[in-house]
Amino acid sequence: MQYAVCPRCRGEGSHVNPSVDGHGITAEEMDEMGPEFFEDYMGGLYDVSCERCHGLRVVPECEADRCRHAVEKGGYYPNESDDKVPYLHCINHFSPEEESSFRDEQQYWAEVEAERRAGA
Numbered sequence: 001m002q003y004a005v006c007p008r009c010r011g012e013g014s015h016v017n018p019s020v021d022g023h024g025i026t027a028e029e030m031d032e033m034g035p036e037f038f039e040d041y042m043g044g045l046y047d048v049s050c051e052r053c054h055g056l057r058v059v060p061e062c063e064a065d066r067c068r069h070a071v072e073k074g075g076y077y078p079n080e081s082d083d084k085v086p087y088l089h090c091i092n093h094f095s096p097e098e099e100s101s102f103r104d105e106q107q108y109w110a111e112v113e114a115e116r117r118a119g120a
Helices: 027-043 096-117
Strands: 003-005 014-016 047-049 058-060
Touching: none
Parallel strands: none
Antiparallel strands: 003 058, 014 047
8 A cells, every 4th residue: 555645734743733723713813812822823832643644644545546646534435244444545536335425424524513513
């Protein structure tokens, strides 16, 4: 298996905690929080280990011929048994069944995040 630079952390192994800036921080908000926050933010105080590569800085690369895109994380091929077979292709090379499964999983996690933000 080949590997690609993690697209989430861009090969750094960490990124800002999504609970800090998951929806972006405007310039006005940054100004309100003051220069200490800005220094801490830029200095990596709020960084966490990358949730996609877990700090390894690389992720599996698509196994389709001559494709160099990173494989989407967390998905598994539709499988009738309980065995979980991870995706080995980027989303551009998913079969229709894989794409449907991937989209369903994305929708589920979007709903979970929306409920979390709403306090559920």
